[in-house]
Amino acid sequence: MDSNFTIGIIGGAGKMGTLFKNLFQKKGYPVVISDKNQGLSYEELLKKAKVIILSLPMEVFSEVVSLIAPLVKEEHWVMDICSLKLEPSRIMRKYLKKGEILATHPLFGPFERDLRGKTVALFPLRAKNFFPWLRSIFLEEGLKVVKISPKKHDEIMGIVQVLNHFWLLILGKILHDSKLSLKEIIDLSTPSFLNQLKILKRLAMQDPQLYAYIQLENPFGAKFRKLLCRHCQKLASALSPRDPLSYEVFKENFRIARSVAQELEAFLSSDID
Amino acid sequence: MDSNFTIGIIGGAGKMGTLFKNLFQKKGYPVVISDKNQGLSYEELLKKAKVIILSLPMEVFSEVVSLIAPLVKEEHWVMDICSLKLEPSRIMRKYLKKGEILATHPLFGPFERDLRGKTVALFPLRAKNFFPWLRSIFLEEGLKVVKISPKKHDEIMGIVQVLNHFWLLILGKILHDSKLSLKEIIDLSTPSFLNQLKILKRLAMQDPQLYAYIQLENPFGAKFRKLLCRHCQKLASALSPRDPLSYEVFKENFRIARSVAQELEAFLSSDID
Numbered sequence: 001m002d003s004n005f006t007i008g009i010i011g012g013a014g015k016m017g018t019l020f021k022n023l024f025q026k027k028g029y030p031v032v033i034s035d036k037n038q039g040l041s042y043e044e045l046l047k048k049a050k051v052i053i054l055s056l057p058m059e060v061f062s063e064v065v066s067l068i069a070p071l072v073k074e075e076h077w078v079m080d081i082c083s084l085k086l087e088p089s090r091i092m093r094k095y096l097k098k099g100e101i102l103a104t105h106p107l108f109g110p111f112e113r114d115l116r117g118k119t120v121a122l123f124p125l126r127a128k129n130f131f132p133w134l135r136s137i138f139l140e141e142g143l144k145v146v147k148i149s150p151k152k153h154d155e156i157m158g159i160v161q162v163l164n165h166f167w168l169l170i171l172g173k174i175l176h177d178s179k180l181s182l183k184e185i186i187d188l189s190t191p192s193f194l195n196q197l198k199i200l201k202r203l204a205m206q207d208p209q210l211y212a213y214i215q216l217e218n219p220f221g222a223k224f225r226k227l228l229c230r231h232c233q234k235l236a237s238a239l240s241p242r243d244p245l246s247y248e249v250f251k252e253n254f255r256i257a258r259s260v261a262q263e264l265e266a267f268l269s270s271d272i273d
Numbered sequence: 274m275d276s277n278f279t280i281g282i283i284g285g286a287g288k289m290g291t292l293f294k295n296l297f298q299k300k301g302y303p304v305v306i307s308d309k310n311q312g313l314s315y316e317e318l319l320k321k322a323k324v325i326i327l328s329l330p331m332e333v334f335s336e337v338v339s340l341i342a343p344l345v346k347e348e349h350w351v352m353d354i355c356s357l358k359l360e361p362s363r364i365m366r367k368y369l370k371k372g373e374i375l376a377t378h379p380l381f382g383p384f385e386r387d388l389r390g391k392t393v394a395l396f397p398l399r400a401k402n403f404f405p406w407l408r409s410i411f412l413e414e415g416l417k418v419v420k421i422s423p424k425k426h427d428e429i430m431g432i433v434q435v436l437n438h439f440w441l442l443i444l445g446k447i448l449h450d451s452k453l454s455l456k457e458i459i460d461l462s463t464p465s466f467l468n469q470l471k472i473l474k475r476l477a478m479q480d481p482q483l484y485a486y487i488q489l490e491n492p493f494g495a496k497f498r499k500l501l502c503r504h505c506q507k508l509a510s511a512l513s514p515r516d517p518l519s520y521e522v523f524k525e526n527f528r529i530a531r532s533v534a535q536e537l538e539a540f541l542s543s544d545i546d
Contacts, residue, residue, distance in 0.1 A: 107461065107462075107463055119460070119461065119462075121461060144460075146460045146461060148457070148460075148461065152453075152457070153461065155453065156453055156457060156458055156461045157461065159447065159448070159451065159453070159458065159466075160458065160461055160462050160463055160466040161463065161466070163444070163447065164463075164465060164466050164469055166505075166508070166509075167440055167444075168465075168530065169508065169523075169526045169527065169529075169530050170501060170504040170505060170508060171436070171440075172526070172529055172530030172533045172534075173504055173526060173529055173530075174432065174436065174497070174500055174501070174504065175432070175533050176529050176530075176532065176533050178432065180425075180428065180429055180432070182533070182536050182537060182540065183540055184421070184425070184429060185429055185432060185433065186537075186540045186541060187392070187417075187419045187421075188380065188392065188394060188419060188421065188426065188429045188430065188433055189380075189392075189433050190380055190433055190434065190437075191475070192437060192441075192472045192475055192476065193432075193433040193434070193437050194541070195468050195471070195472050196437055196472065197537055197541060198468070198541065199465045199468050199469065200530060200533065200534060200537070201534040201537050201538070201541065202464070202465055203465065203530060203534075204527070204530045204531040204533070204534035204535075205534070208523070208524045208527040208528075209520075209524075211523075211527065212519075212520045212523040212524060212527070215512065215523055216512055216513070216514050216515075216516070216519055216520065216523065217514050217515070219514075221512075221514075222509075222512075222513075224447070225505075225508075225509040225512065226509060227447055228443060228447070228505055228509075229502065229505040229506050229509050231443040231446055231447065232439075232443060232498075232501055232502040232505050233502050235439065235442065235443060235498075236439075236495075236498040236499060236501075236502050239488065239489055239494075239495075239498065240489070240495075241489050241490050241492075241494075242489075242490070243489070246485075246489055247482075247485045247489065250442075250481070250484075250485040250488055250489065251481045251482075251485060253442045253445070253446060254442065254477070254481040254484065254485070255481075256442075256445055256446055256449050257441065257442050257445030257446075257449075257473060257476060257477045258477040259449065260445045260448050260449050260455070260473065260477070261445075261473060261474040261476075261477035261478070262477075263455050264455060264459075264470055264473070264474050265474070267455065267456055267459045268459060268467070268470060268471065268474065
């Protein structure tokens with residue numbers, strides 16, 4: 001470890017900022033922070049720190065990057081931790097003409113007790129030295145590091161987050177509007193549906209503003225929402241009781257699900273509660 | 274235990290039939306079966322057995338019930354194990370004018386190694402003596418017994434099974450059609466989405482014919498499929514990037530999900546992998 005590697009966290013008093021502060025301090029790096037009404041000014045922070053972590057809500061991301069841009073020198077390493085990657089990468093590339101820049105998305109929340117086995121997506125926008133350094137730190141912490149382009153990242157998140165959260169919100173709405181009691185529904189739940197309910201419960205614990213951003217600003221979000229609507233209409237209109245053709249349509253869709261499941265088999269342990 | 278209580282299983286060579294055969298034999302009851310080209314004839318079976326378990330695919334249910342109807346005497350106890358309850362109950366009520374009749378839905382598959390903690394839905398259609406007897410046997414086996422009317426059962430299953438399976442089939446189709454590799458998707462999966470994939474994998478292991486029946490013949494199925502389509506269209510058309518109103522719509526839906534989650538809290542342990 002190079003003790004010149006002071007870490008500066010902009011937004012360092014926030015939840016994710018604090019998580020990264022603790023992580024780097026634990027590893028022996030000096031950490032300085034800047035935040036609303038506390039910590040250092042951007043000038044002071046960039047004078048002291050080599051590594052700059054932008055731990056900011058998306059609403060102010062562009063503004064802060066433009067503000068620090070004149071202060072960023074060749075020796076600086078700058079990274080973001082936004083949940084989407086295309087737009088923040090574009091902003092960092094646009095404003096930061098000096099130093100190294102790197103895009104990250106930690107796929108975990110600020111309250112994780114143990115980062116081992118959790119995933120972080122990384123992409124070196126211009127990070128010849130920064131990338132291997134950061135990757136080894138994350139690997140030392142037991143994190144799974146996935147190198148992926150900002151575009152592919154956002155597209156995959158269009159399914160993993162946008163589509164998944166979208167369905168869960170609608171499921172919540174249908175449960176909420178139904179006259180059925182949740183107690184009775186849980187009493188009759190299959191293991192499969194119990195897991196849907198647990199996923200819904202997990203979603204509802206998250207930060208609404210962040211999840212609105214993840215849902216609304218993903219450039220592939222509208223595509224997957226529309227795809228769900230279209231398949232929904234198409235499949236719903238093809239299914240009727242006591243209709244042999246409907247049974248064929250259902251079974252064809254079941255075969256497709258099974259082919260996906262077989263492919264999943266190779267990558268996914270089957271433990272489920 | 275009354276040793277006169279011989280158990281007769283129609284469809285006793287099938288998977289669920291075998292599960293019930295093993296269960297009752299383990300408890301010391303003599304079990305006889307009738308099945309295609311094996312076991313006893315209906316006449317012989319109904320002469321020997323007091324308890325008649327109809328373990329039949331829905332396609333032949335009505336026909337078999339009408340065939341055994343003239344053989345069912347006052348002392349017989351007849352139960353079905355169909356995954357839906359309104360229609361099989363109607364059929365049993367229509368044809369079986371003598372004896373006691375009881376509707377059940379075991380909410381588990383034929384390959385469960387341990388029935389403890391699994392659920393079985395019961396409804397005594399006309400089962401003053403049969404109901405308490407069967408319930409205590411199930412309770413002794415560690416099963417959770419839920420007494421519920423056929424109508425409410427089918428309505429709840431419209432969410433627990435129809436809506437859930439319908440979504441999972443569409444998710445499978447979207448994953449199948451996407452150009453993204455499943456490996457990359459799994460690499461970037463959140464704990465929430467990993468669970469969706471596991472649920473999908475579990476679904477695809479089931480019997481397509483049974484799951485087509487569950488999807489297509491539930492009298493509330495079309496209602497919940499349409500509800501999903503409608504909410505999907507409505508919410509999708511209300512969400513656009515960088516639109517303050519869209520953020521409000523998302524957050525309102527998030528609040529609803531959170532209110533459901535808070536209600537769930539009372540009934541549901543939060544363990545999830």
